[in-house]
Structures are given as C-alpha cells and as structure tokens.
Amino acid sequence: MTSDTVTRPRRVKTRMRPAQRRTAVKTWANTAAIAVVALVFTFPFIWMFFTALKPEDEVFSSSPTFVGSEVRWQNFSDAWTLVPFGRFIFNGFFVSILGALLSIIVAVLSAYAFSRLRFKFRDRLFLLYVLTLVLPQEVLVVPLFIMMNKLGLVDTYAALIVPFAFTAFGTFLMRQFFLTIPLEYEEAALIDGASRFRTLWSVLLPQLTAPLSVLAVFSFIGYYNSYLWPLIVINSQDLATVPLGLSMFTGERGTQWSLMMAAATLAVIPSLIIVALLQRQLIKGVALGGFGGR
Amino acid sequence: MAISTSPGVIASSEAVAPAADQPAVRIPTPAGKKKKGDGLTALAYLAPGFTGFVFFIVVPLIGSLVISLFEWPLFGSPTFIGFANYEKLFGDPTFYTVLLNTVIFAFVYTAVNLALALGVSLWLTTKLKFSGFWRVIFFLPAITPMVANALIWRLMLSQDGLLNSLLGTFGIEGASWLSDSRFALLAVITMSVWQSFGYNVIVLSAGLGGIPKEILEASRVDGTSAWNRLRFIILPMISPSLFFTMTMTMIGAFQVFVQPQILTQGGPGESTNTFVLYLYRNGFVFDKLGYASALAWILFIVVMLITALQFAGQKKWVNYDK
C-alpha cells in the first residue's frame, strides 16, 4: 500500500484521501484489537475489584457475574479494620521512602567517587560491584538474618531498610550518567574554589534529575513490593509492610475471599497511583536500567 | 569462576545503559593536573556505600559459605559439621526435584516471556492510537505487589473458580489447575509471565525505538517480507536489548518464590516447589539454617554458571555495533 504511493507519485494527490482514510480505519482497528488484548490482560485486576464488592457466598458461582446480588462497599472497611491495613500502608511508605533516600545517597556518593576521583584499585573495585549485579539476593538472606538477629535488629524498621540500600545497581546506574556529563562545568566550578561536594550538589545533580527520579521510583517500588525479606525479619503485625500484611490476612481469613480481594485491591491501589503519576520515569527507568524486574 | 565472567559483564554494562555513550574504560578526573590520586576524598565518598557493600553483600556472601558448614538452628548454638550439609544435599531427592523444577520454570518462563514481550512490543510499533498508554497497561502487574497478584490468580484458578466456571458454560470440565501435578507448574508459569513480561515490553520497545526509521523504510521498499525484516534487520539490531532482557529475566526466574508460595505451597507433591521456596522453608520453617545456606550456595553457583553460559553464547548472536 505504501509502495503504491511511492511508485506512482503523480497520482498521490488524488489517491491520498481514500488511502488516508483506509490507514485511519486500519489504525483504529488495530487499536481496537490491542484494546481487547489489554482488557483480557488486565482482567485479573478487574475481577479482583468486582470480587471485593460481592457478598462472600457469591464469590464462587457456576454462572459468574461481575456484580453480585448487592454491592458491598463495606467489605473494604471490614478488610481495613480486621487487620491494621492503614498501618501496613504507612509502614510500606515509611520504609520505602527512607530506603529510597538511603539508596540514592549511597549511590550518588559512590558513583561520584567511581566516575570523578582517582584512587587505587578503583576499576577493580568497580568490577567487584558490577559482578554482584547478577547475585541473587536470596543467596544472602540466611546470613543477613543471622546478622540482624545478633545485632538485635530483627523486627525493626532498620532491618527492613538498611540491608538492601547498598546494592550495586544504584551506584552502577548513577555512574553511567555521571560519565555522560562533560567535565568542563565542574572544572570551572572547582577553579572558582567550590568544594567537590558543592560541585556535586549544585553542578552535577541538577543535570541528573531524570536518572535520580528513576532510581528513586525503582528503589521505592523494590522496597514496597518486597516480600521474602520482611517475611523473614518481621515478627509483629505493627511493622508489617503491605505484602506481608496481605499474607497475614490470608493466613487468618483463608476463605473470606471477598474480604481478601478487598485487601488485595487496597494493596494494589498505591501502585496504580504511582503508575499514573510517574509513568514517564518508570518507562525511562525500565528502558535504561531494566532492573526493576528482579 | 566469578572472575571469568567479568569481560562479559562489562560488555553487558553497555547494553544496560545504552544512554551512556562514553565507554567505561578511561575515566578522566577534573583534578587531572594533580599527580597524586584522590585517595582520601574518595574514601570519604565511598565510605558509606562501601561499608554497606562489604557489610551487607560481601560479608553475607562469605558468611553463607561458612554457615553452610554448620548445623545452625534459629535458637541455640551452631555445631560445625564440615561438608555434611552438602553430602546430605546431594543425597536429598527433593533437592534434585526442586532444582529441576526451577530450571524448567526458568527456561520456559524466559522463553515465553521474551516471545510475548517481543510480540507485543512489535505490535506497539505498528500504527496505533495511544501506544504509550497500552505500554503502561502491560507494565501494570509488574509493579503491583506480587502477593496481591498471586491471590487473585489463586481465586481464578481454584477448583470452582472463574476459569472453570467459564469453561463449564462451554460444557468443558476444567481441571484442578493448582492441585493437578500436570498443570500446577504450568499455572505458576502462566501467572509469572503475566506478572512480569511488561518489563521486557518496555526494554524491547526502547530497543526497537532505537532502530533508525530509514532502515526499516528502505527494507519495505525492497519488498522484504515481514518475517525476513524481523529476522535479518530488527532482531540483529535489538540483539543487545534481547540479550540483556534474556539474562536478567533468567536470573529473576531462578528467584521465583512468591508465586508457588501463594498459589500452591509447592504442591501437589513437590511439583511446583522451587529452589528459593525450598531454601526459605529449610532455613526459616524447618529450622535448618546451615542446610539452607548450602542450598543458597548451590543456587549462587547455578545462576553464575547459567549467566556465564549466556555471556559465552552472546558472541554468536549479539551485535553491538550499530
């Protein structure tokens, strides 16, 4: 079809309009097709939400419908009060924000050293960092747990936040970006008598807001969704993060599927908000770093 | 062994961040005039990160090896037992089952994941309205808590769940997807692919976006078939992205834990028990931290081996020059 227009340029003008229309129709048809696929794809979430609104005895039905005999919004408030869900969400945000902050500070400082300073063993040390990128975190949970236990940190926020703020990924990502920034700016600043820290803070970082926000968002999500480590290191409900709280809920309310789905919906909502607000950073982050999937 | 993979890792580091045009070889410093290094300053900047790195990564990694030589209960004092944990491990039939399950999971999951991700990201390059929006949609499950995602799948796949009642309306009697050893691992894989292929859609979309339009246009003019275009132009051009997604997806696959834990508890039998689930249970449910550490080290070695193999294989098909 495109070759038509190319090989017979003279007739372009007259044939353009139907062709254009055809293209438009095709585009819309294509869009409709992907919309259907997307709908099927997101169906589990849709079903989750509608199940959350059903009376318990209608969750399993041989002729399933979206809306049950009544719409029970109170399932949400029941789920919220049966377990301290507000507490879980607070813990989730508290841990994730502090964790993301710590990760960023560590990454920026280390990346600065690795990209701007000369010191012995720099490249070898960096290689060591890079090697740990492929290390599955699960290999470390037993010794980390024993360490936390010996330090008396089991069942504390510190145990949730600190051990995973030092992964090489942040340092690696920030270093890659530091390397893209020409040295001239900093040299000028350094010659003017600014300290290194000042140069880093007011010359380098302002140019790196995009990667910084990417790192922040991904650290946040990593902490927020983390499950295995909190499962191991947290004993009390008061310190549970959202996934752990949700699993506690399932332990106690194994059959109350409508309440469980209400709780799951509540757990999913903050993530949906994050996607809605920060989709650009997310896409960029995945495209550049691609690490969040781990 | 870890050291032998090093050149490969560096090679991938370019794939990791295509935006970094500067190769990571020589790093000029602003204080280039000085002869001395910046040792002390570097120490200051590195101290927080490096302390943490040593304390939370290097020490535990070595610690894991040490712990694996002990019988180490959660409460009480450990006893040194040499390599007994490893001996026990190699005589433990569940270990082999779990290893096999995880390897099957990893390969099938990675293959399906990449195929789907490639398909969808190619689709997203066609003429579409709101293509950015669709890309975000496919990405959704990847950032919602996996525990919540797994729960809804458990509900849908349970014996009298949605899937079976839908099949029922067509007169088909559905299987017990989560209790039948023929289907349980498949169910876990399906849920996992749904959960996370959106990540790879985005990575591959970025790779596809990097292909110059002119090249594709030109090939269209040549009358190259769509298949050949994919095979000889698109795939080679996005091979670094493909390689990267493949490696990372594979590493991620070996860490599978939540899905079997929530969907099947590793059952029926051991048919969906995975390495990390077995590791977690041995350490924190069965009170055998030493044995769990031995498992952890085997996991470490397996992942390193597979990653090394992937890096060794990349020379055959990954094309870094654009």
Place this chain on the structure above:
Amino acid sequence: MTRNNRRRRAATLGTAVLMAGAMTALAGCSSGGSAAADGTLSMYTWVSSQSDRDQWESFVSLAQKEDPDLKITIDGPNFNDYWTKVKTRLSGSNPPCILTTQAARAQELEGLLLPLDDLIKSNDVDTSDYDASMLDGMTVDGTIRAIPYDAEPIVLFYNADAFTAAGLTPPGATYTREQFISDAKALTSGDKKGLAIAPGISIPTAWATADGYSGVDEDGTLDLTNSDFVDEIQSFFDLVSVDQVANAPEAADSSDVSQAAFTSGDAAMLLEGPWMYGTFDEAADFTMGVTIVPSTSGEAHGMTQGSGFGIAKNCSDPDAAFKAILAMTTTPVLEAQAQSRGIVPSRPEAVPAWAEGKSPEAAAAVDALLENASAYITTPTWNQVETLMSQYGVEGYRGEKTADEIMDTIQNSVGE
C-alpha cells in the same frame, strides 16, 4: 589546596564516618534483660486475630482476680508463623519469659522450654489435677515443659438436619467406620459432600488414633511408615479417592476452607477440635451435632490437642513466671474460659463448665473421648512433616499416590 577545602574534605569524611557509625549504633542497643524491673512479665504467643488477643487478655485479667499485682504483656505473630518466630524472638533482644505451646509442638520447642519439674515440686502442684494425656503431650525427654490449659479431643461435627433429611439416624457416642462411610455416601450428592477435609496431618492422625495407631513410636521418633499407620492414612485418603465422599483439599487452603464448607451446609461432616463449637454454632443455620471420631470398632479413642504455658529457658525470673502460669490455670479461670470462649479445660474438674449450654450428646462424646485419650504426640521435625503432608496429601486424596509412597517420601525427606 586551601585550608578551606581541606576542612570541607574533612567534614565530608566526618559525615561518612558518622553514617557508618550510626549504623553500628543502631545495632549497638541490642542486648537486653528478660524481665522488666517493675515485675511485668512478657508473654509471647500466637495472636492471629482480635479473638486470639481477647483470649490471652482474658486469661490475664481472670488471673489478676487472684493476684492483682500480676502484669503480663502479650505479643506475637499469627499461629502459623509462631512456631518459627518464637525461636528468633528468644534469640533476639529483650526475650519474653512466658511462652505458649501446643502439646503437639512441645517436641519442636524442646530447646526453648525450661523443664518445669523442679518448679512443680517446689510449688506443690498436684499433676493429677490435669488431664493425663495432655501432661503426657507436654512431656519432652521425661520432663514437663508446659502447664496445659485445655485438653481438646478432636471430634466429628455433623449436620443433624442433613442426616434427618437423608433419612439417617444421627450417630450416638459410638460410631463405626463402616457406618460412617455409608452415612457419608448417603449424604453425598452433586455438590454436597458427606465430609470436608483440610490439608495437613493432624486430622489424619486423629483418624489413626481412633484405631489406636500413631506415626510416632514409643521412643518419640518419627515412624510414619509403620504399616498400621499407613493403612489408616490410606483409608483416610480413600474417603476422597475411592468413596468420593469429600473433595480433595488444595495445598494452599487453610483449615477454614473446610470449616466454611461445613458451616455453609456444603459438607455434612467435619473433623475438628471442639474449640470451634461456638464459632460453628453461630455460623451454621442448622442443628449441629457432635460425635466421636469414627473407629473400626466404633468405640471412642480421642486424640487430644491442647495448649499450655511454658517458660523460656533464658528467662531471668522463672519463679515469677511460674506463679503467673499457675494463676492463669486455676480451676475458676479455666471454668470462666470454658464458658466464655468454649475451650475444653485441661482440669477434669472444670470440664462440666464446657458442657453448659451445649447439647448433652456433645458433652457425652467429649467425655467418652477424654476417657480414652492419647495426646497428639509429634517429633521435633513436625513442622516439616506438616508442610510435606500439605504438599503431598493432595496427591493422596486424588488417588495419584498411595499412602505408602507418601509416608515413605515424608519419612525420608525429614530424614530421621
């Protein structure tokens, strides 16, 4: 380099060192004592729900009627996590003094629980005041590790209306396997099943105990592969795979899947602990009956499950802890708990309090079971046995593997 610069550099270095220091400081405040200075004791137990918390708090408040100075704080994870978390809790900072344990798990917590025999002697406690099978269950290595507060034989709950509707006579205080299976078949039609089954090994063990068999030998070692026990488990699997009177449980189901099947009327019978009586009675809109676990002979042989209070080995003031435990297990306290929370008390003299407000048949069944009862005896590796049974049992119920194969696998995996 200017002085200014050097100072700044020093400052950066300082900050870095400070950060590293802060981390170690966070870690520093770890060691702690066991009992607080003002005599407040801490108790670590399972707190799965508000209802659990209420139960523990009522133990404390009832005990305070006798000892007004008693102060106990309560903390803990949910029931499933408790058995591993308790070990880390004790090895962490500020460990608790009082622990709870099921008799079934006393073996597993052996390393944590202080032998109480000396305290029992010095406080003149008469052990014959307690249910013998429960004390037996709480005994590890010849020493008593916890004072039980309840002794609850697993019973068979049934839907009396369903029996009547099917033209059957509801069972009395004897119940043979033969009769049970024929009843269950008569009660099964379409979606309705005769019985509901939860994953796990405790109910199959109660089934075996009814005929006098156990998966643990006299020395307390795991013996799942003895042919009597295997036959019992097989006959339990057969209820699903051969007789088809129940649905196979899914591995990830928790016990309330089967409970809901019973209370909603989808299954006519359920093997459960009598502690569920109140909950079931409230949830079910049919007449509920209670009878013994069916045995080949039809005679009752109960498997008691129950829990009690023990003292952590590293408790700094075991005497105070023991006095608190005694205060929480007096007859009046247990009677009050039996009435308000429906536990079957570990002191026989308090059992009548449980029967109040319940059907006479239920009371008769519980009495019959308690009269000839064995404790649910386990091994230190029971958590693993339980997990494996949840995984493998599914295949047994579905008839894909025999009890022989499954018990063999579990026995070998646990490796004793």
